[in-house]
Amino acid sequence: xxxxxxxxxxxxxxxxxxxxxxxxxxxxxxxxxxxxxxxxxxxxxxxxxxxxxxxxxxxxxxxxxxxxxxxxxxxxxxxxxxxxxxxxxxxxxxxxxxxxxxxxxxxxxxxxxxxxxxxxxxxxxxxxxxxxxxxxxxxxxxxxxxxxxxxxxxxxxxxxxxxxxxxxxxxxxxxxxxxxxxxxxxxxxxxxxxxxxxxxxxxxxxxxxxxxxxxxxxxxxxxxxxxxxxxxxxxxxxxxxxxxxxxxxxxxxxxxxxxx
Amino acid sequence: xxxxxxxxxxxxxxxxxxxxxxxxxxxxxxxxxxxxxxxxxxxxxxxxxxxxxxxxxxxxxxxxxxxxxxxxxxxxxxxxxxxxxxxxxxxxxxxxxxxxxxxxxxxxxxxxxxxxxxxxxxxxxxxxxxxxxxxxxxxxxxxxxxxxxxxxxxxxxxxxxxxxxxxxxxxxxxxxxxxxxxxxxxxxxxxxxxxxxxxxxxxxxxxxxxxxxxxxxxxxxxxxxxxxxxxxxxxxxxxxxxxxxxxxxxxxxxxxxxxxxxxxxxxxxxxxxxxxxxxxxxxxxxxxxxxxxxxxxxxxxxxxxxxxxxxxxxxxxx
Numbered sequence: 001x002x003x004x005x006x007x008x009x010x011x012x013x014x015x016x017x018x019x020x021x022x023x024x025x026x027x028x029x030x031x032x033x034x035x036x037x038x039x040x041x042x043x044x045x046x047x048x049x050x051x052x053x054x055x056x057x058x059x060x061x062x063x064x065x066x067x068x069x070x071x072x073x074x075x076x077x078x079x080x081x082x083x084x085x086x087x088x089x090x091x092x093x094x095x096x097x098x099x100x101x102x103x104x105x106x107x108x109x110x111x112x113x114x115x116x117x118x119x120x121x122x123x124x125x126x127x128x129x130x131x132x133x134x135x136x137x138x139x140x141x142x143x144x145x146x147x148x149x150x151x152x153x154x155x156x157x158x159x160x161x162x163x164x165x166x167x168x169x170x171x172x173x174x175x176x177x178x179x180x181x182x183x184x185x186x187x188x189x190x191x192x193x194x195x196x197x198x199x200x201x202x203x204x205x206x207x208x209x210x211x212x213x214x215x216x217x218x219x220x221x222x223x224x225x226x227x228x229x230x231x232x233x234x235x236x237x238x239x240x241x242x243x244x245x246x247x248x249x250x251x252x253x254x255x256x257x258x259x260x
Numbered sequence: 261x262x263x264x265x266x267x268x269x270x271x272x273x274x275x276x277x278x279x280x281x282x283x284x285x286x287x288x289x290x291x292x293x294x295x296x297x298x299x300x301x302x303x304x305x306x307x308x309x310x311x312x313x314x315x316x317x318x319x320x321x322x323x324x325x326x327x328x329x330x331x332x333x334x335x336x337x338x339x340x341x342x343x344x345x346x347x348x349x350x351x352x353x354x355x356x357x358x359x360x361x362x363x364x365x366x367x368x369x370x371x372x373x374x375x376x377x378x379x380x381x382x383x384x385x386x387x388x389x390x391x392x393x394x395x396x397x398x399x400x401x402x403x404x405x406x407x408x409x410x411x412x413x414x415x416x417x418x419x420x421x422x423x424x425x426x427x428x429x430x431x432x433x434x435x436x437x438x439x440x441x442x443x444x445x446x447x448x449x450x451x452x453x454x455x456x457x458x459x460x461x462x463x464x465x466x467x468x469x470x471x472x473x474x475x476x477x478x479x480x481x482x483x484x485x486x487x488x489x490x491x492x493x494x495x496x497x498x499x500x501x502x503x504x505x506x507x508x509x510x511x512x513x514x515x516x517x518x519x520x521x522x523x524x525x526x527x528x529x530x531x532x533x534x535x536x537x538x539x540x541x542x543x544x545x546x547x548x549x550x551x552x553x554x555x556x557x558x559x560x561x562x563x564x565x566x567x568x569x570x571x572x573x574x575x576x577x578x
Contacts, residue, residue: 012380012382015379015380015382016380018379019365019376019379022367022368022372022376023367023368026367026368094363094365094366095359095361095363096363096365098329098359098361098363099359099363099364099365099377100380101329102327102329102352102355102357102359103352103377103380103381103428104349104350104352104353104380104381104382105380106348106349259329259330259331260290260330
């Protein structure tokens with residue numbers, strides 16, 4: 001038993017998830033503000049401020065171009081930071097994981113529950129941002145509602161990425177490295193605020209290969225602009241496959257870290 | 261005809277008492293370091309069993325193997341008759357754990373800490389809430405029910421952790437340093453509660469650095485050092501066997517040491533005293549007073565601490 005990372009995962013994961021949900025609900029006032037304020041600020045500053053100098057991108061107005069990117073970035077941040085800094089605090093400083101594995105719940109389930117929670121948080125943020133974007137008239141309805149369930153899948157991806165870093169980081173400060181060297185470049189170079197096609201082809205390939213956000217932005221943009229194309233299959237398969245691999249890897253790395 | 265009860269006869273001496281934990285040549289290695297070096301012991305149902313030893317003796321590692329959170333690297337270990345490697349979930353269902361470090365959940369109140377913990381065991385909500393109230397009352401924390409953890413004192417946190425460990429009505433309670441860092445009042449309260457739990461038929465396993473605590477609580481104990489079990493027995497029997505009933509302490513001077521050497525008694529030399537282990541303290545004192553050029557001489561009953569220091573030595577452990 002235990003060779004397989006996913007072996008031994010039962011519905012107990014939802015009990016781990018539920019602990020985080022309960023803590024989130026307790027402080028909902030603080031938690032609900034960012035997803036409302038963030039799109040507002042970005043749309044005003046970039047969309048309607050800077051955007052007045054940009055007529056259209058591929059026939060799309062600039063605020064409409066960046067709207068799906070705003071959701072994608074928020075999904076990335078909420079899931080990644082939940083499963084890095086927040087999970088690390090629970091694991092290392094508060095010993096919450098140790099407390100849980102003294103019950104019938106196993107470490108695999110704790111990690112899976114944390115990742116599911118990170119994805120849920122991404123979903124909540126997307127669901128809260130959407131009405132703001134609708135109010136600005138920068139996303140198509142009703143199809144844009146799809147960004148909410150997709151936020152869960154994309155959230156799983158970024159939560160798994162975060163958990164892999166949490167499993168190997170020597171300290172909470174060292175988590176700044178992936179944040180600045182991986183997440184911030186992704187925020188800028190994933191077809192978020194300007195089309196990927198402006199970059200040299202080689203950089204485009206690198207972005208598509210190693211920057212998960214490019215695929216997430218691509219799917220969200222297709223949804224909010226109602227512009228679906230076969231390339232979406234490639235994005236979705238890439239996201240699904242990488243998520244699965246990193247999910248299993250994060251559990252394996254965490255078990256190595258915590259079970260000695 | 262084959263009859264099922266023919267297969268196994270429990271020993272017929274007195275009431276049948278099962279062994280809750282049986283370790284046989286249990287070993288734990290971390291790379292090349294042997295933390296627990298092939299130890300064998302068993303814990304009987306209903307007793308308080310102690311693990312004593314200096315830092316790094318392997319006590320906590322042994323606890324973690326019993327809790328099924330640290331895989332053993334050798335030997336066998338059965339808890340409730342089940343193998344820790346193959347039945348961790350079933351074992352953990354009936355286990356209560358008080359860890360050395362406080363790991364209460366600071367996001368929640370005292371009451372919620374118990375109900376959320378109950379959920380990890382799959383205890384239904386209504387039942388969990390009832391049990392949480394009962395346990396808060398049992399640990400004299402009912403007035404702190406709605407307080408967040410950071411508002412609780414060290415003693416209250418420790419009591420809350422014990423309450424949390426009881427949420428699943430465990431058959432076996434494992435306590436790693438249950439009264440570490442507490443004031444005497446809090447320690448006495450906890451000792452009383454642990455005794456009460458034993459009276460209800462629970463089995464308790466604890467580690468402690470407080471030898472008075474071990475002597476007071478434990479029916480049996482082992483003293484570990486460098487991964488091995490040095491001795492096993494009841495506190496009184498260990499004191500009697502390894503030290504004697506009494507200790508005579510004399511100020512350490514070359515004269516006294518030379519004099520005692522000629523007396524044919526067992527003794528130990530510390531930084532500033534000579535400790536003589538004996539069952540006849542009056543005779544020893546008299547001889548000392550009569551025959552030796554002595555400084556201060558005192559006699560006192562021997563304690564578990566004397567056994568501990570005698571067996572594990574006096575140099576400091578880091």
